[in-house]
Amino acid sequence: MSDRQELVIRGLHKSFDTAQGPLQVLRDIHLQVPQGEFVAIIGPSGCGKSTLLRVIAGLDPDYDGDVTLDGERVQQPGVDKGFVFQEHRLFPWLTVAENIAANLSLKDRATREKVKQLIHLVHLDGFEQAYPRQLSGGMAQRVAIARALLRDPKVLLMDEPFGALDAFTRAHMQDVMLNVWLQNRTTVILVTHDIDEAIVLAQRVVVMRAKPGSVQTIVPVNLPYPRKRSDTRLLELRREVLRQLESHMVEYTPVSVPRDTERRRSY
Amino acid sequence: MQNVEMQSSSPDVPVVGQSVGGLEAPVPKARSRRRGNRRTWPFVGAYLPVTVLVVWQGVCSLQLVVPAILPSPIQIADAFIQLTRTGELLADLKISLIRVILGFLLGAGLGLICGILAGMYRRFEEIVDPTVQMLRTIPHLAITPLFILWLGLGEWSKDVLIATGAFFPMYINTFMGIRSVDAKLFDVARVLQFSRLQQVSKLVLPAALPNLLLGLRLSIGVSWLGLVVAELLGSSSGVGYLILNAQQFSQTDVVFVGLIVFAAVGKLSDSLVRVLEHRLLRWRDSYTG
Ligand SMILES: Nc1ncnc2c1ncn2[C@@H]1O[C@H](COP(=O)(O)OP(=O)(O)OP(=O)(O)O)[C@@H](O)[C@H]1O
Ligand SMILES: [Mg+2]
Numbered sequence: 001m002s003d004r005q006e007l008v009i010r011g012l013h014k015s016f017d018t019a020q021g022p023l024q025v026l027r028d029i030h031l032q033v034p035q036g037e038f039v040a041i042i043g044p045s046g047c048g049k050s051t052l053l054r055v056i057a058g059l060d061p062d063y064d065g066d067v068t069l070d071g072e073r074v075q076q077p078g079v080d081k082g083f084v085f086q087e088h089r090l091f092p093w094l095t096v097a098e099n100i101a102a103n104l105s106l107k108d109r110a111t112r113e114k115v116k117q118l119i120h121l122v123h124l125d126g127f128e129q130a131y132p133r134q135l136s137g138g139m140a141q142r143v144a145i146a147r148a149l150l151r152d153p154k155v156l157l158m159d160e161p162f163g164a165l166d167a168f169t170r171a172h173m174q175d176v177m178l179n180v181w182l183q184n185r186t187t188v189i190l191v192t193h194d195i196d197e198a199i200v201l202a203q204r205v206v207v208m209r210a211k212p213g214s215v216q217t218i219v220p221v222n223l224p225y226p227r228k229r230s231d232t233r234l235l236e237l238r239r240e241v242l243r244q245l246e247s248h249m250v251e252y253t254p255v256s257v258p259r260d261t262e263r264r265r266s267y
Numbered sequence: 268m269q270n271v272e273m274q275s276s277s278p279d280v281p282v283v284g285q286s287v288g289g290l291e292a293p294v295p296k297a298r299s300r301r302r303g304n305r306r307t308w309p310f311v312g313a314y315l316p317v318t319v320l321v322v323w324q325g326v327c328s329l330q331l332v333v334p335a336i337l338p339s340p341i342q343i344a345d346a347f348i349q350l351t352r353t354g355e356l357l358a359d360l361k362i363s364l365i366r367v368i369l370g371f372l373l374g375a376g377l378g379l380i381c382g383i384l385a386g387m388y389r390r391f392e393e394i395v396d397p398t399v400q401m402l403r404t405i406p407h408l409a410i411t412p413l414f415i416l417w418l419g420l421g422e423w424s425k426d427v428l429i430a431t432g433a434f435f436p437m438y439i440n441t442f443m444g445i446r447s448v449d450a451k452l453f454d455v456a457r458v459l460q461f462s463r464l465q466q467v468s469k470l471v472l473p474a475a476l477p478n479l480l481l482g483l484r485l486s487i488g489v490s491w492l493g494l495v496v497a498e499l500l501g502s503s504s505g506v507g508y509l510i511l512n513a514q515q516f517s518q519t520d521v522v523f524v525g526l527i528v529f530a531a532v533g534k535l536s537d538s539l540v541r542v543l544e545h546r547l548l549r550w551r552d553s554y555t556g
Contacts, residue, residue, distance in 0.1 A: 077457045089455050093473040093550040103465045133552040
């Protein structure tokens with residue numbers, strides 16, 4: 001098996017210096033993501049999902065172990081590692097089209113064409129000249145996704161990109177995301193705290209545990225797209241992921257949980 | 268002014284059952300939307316000054332005050348016309364304008380550069396900022412005698428005085444503007460591989476723009492203040508001198524003409540910046556009252 005066209009993480013350790021001494025956040029992470037795969041990462045809050053994603057993005061190059069993309073060690077951020085943050089982080093003084101282009105010139109014909117296509121891809125036709133303040137949260141997040149896609153990243157990293165959205169908008173965004181991925185086949189790594197989101201979208205779900213952050217297990221989701229949210233096989237997978245998540249969270253087990261909350265529980 | 272009011276009414280929260288490919292209605296062009304509960308009156312800003320003028324003229328026409336104390340609006344208009352006709356007013360205004368522009372460019376330009384450097388480079392801030400903050404506490408008009416001593420009564424002392432005043436608001440607001448740039452956007456700039464230059468031109472400056480423009484306005488205001496003091500303290504030309512001279516000959520109407528000219532150009536320069544603000548800050552949505 002070759003390392004080409006792949007994201008490979010080997011023996012990744014990461015700690016932060018804090019006032020109380022070093023704090024180990026990630027311990028011995030191993031993960032291989034072949035080109036074009038859709039991977040979801042799920043885990044309890046504070047287990048180091050964002051930290052892991054930032055390391056892969058090169059935003060935090062101070063780590064131990066190996067993180068390589070196409071055989072090259074990741075040391076600094078760049079357009080080949082597209083990043084969609086939890087908040088949209090658009091430039092408020094730029095319009096939708098300008099935000100997508102950002103430091104690329106819209107005077108360039110090729111760029112302009114591509115921006116137009118991407119705006120269509122994320123269903124924002126007609127909003128080219130709108131400013132971020134005129135957009136809803138979901139629309140702004142789609143602009144952020146388009147901005148990352150314009151640079152043809154080898155891997156698209158997304159840190160709970162739909163976390164702040166209401167349930168309907170989120171489902172809509174998941175469909176948009178799936179369409180984008182089915183058309184582009186970029187490698188996608190999606191951090192989420194929503195089990196349903198993970199199993200509906202991803203081909204593999206990486207379940208993490210906390211203290212220190214490490215990979216608990218990897219659950220493959222071998223179901224064809226598009227997936228029906230009501231598919232019974234998904235329900236089974238959902239139970240499996242939930243079981244994995246809870247196996248290390250004994251201390252958090254609530255005494256009595258209303259049935260309704262139990263069903264909608266998310267991490 | 269009105270389209271500032273436009274609020275985003277998020278037209279895009281998908282409804283239940285909306286299809287994936289459902290297209291949203293395009294954003295309407297920035298369109299003024301009048302507040303329902305407030306009627307706009309035409310020329311509402313003119314009501315107060317017009318009333319004052321009418322009362323003023325009435326008081327003078329009834330000869331309740333001596334013209335040497337308070338000339339009537341008509342007398343002032345008369346003096347204005349005469350001064351314009353002789354060319355005196357225009358010449359003085361021109362000299363004053365040159366002074367204020369030179370001083371302002373010098374001071375505000377330096378303030379802008381120092382503000383950017385201090386904002387971008389911590390080392391520069393550590394070296395320069397404490398001194399600037401110390402000097403700032405001296406009322407700069409109190410330094411006037413020193414400038415006259417050092418630079419004489421020529422143009423330089425006036426330009427430098429104006430520049431000194433113009434420097435501080437520009438420096439402080441530029442610095443603050445840059446420091447208030449959202450650090451999270453720097454992460455974005457790194458991911459998108461902004462060059463150092465792009466970081467300044469595409470991120471730092473646009474983000475600091477509201478503060479820059481505020482600094483600009485304050486700076487211009489202080490420049491006019493500096494000009495008046497410079498011309499009143501030692502000068503043989505300019506609108507300030509016109510006022511001083513008229514006062515010595517008890518030509519109160521001419522004093523008023525000078526004041527009105529100051530008010531007019533001051534307001535005009537302020538309006539220019541406001542127009543600039545309005546155009547450059549269209550992307551903001553702030554409370555508009
Ligand atoms: N810059 C930092 N300095 C010190 N500690 C940090 C830093 N960034 C993160 N941490 C610590 O690392 C741990 C993991 O943080 P991280 O943000 O990666 O969690 P997460 O899995 O993304 O959580 P969430 O689901 O809540 O977003 C936390 O305990 C946090 O306190
Ligand atoms: Mg996180």
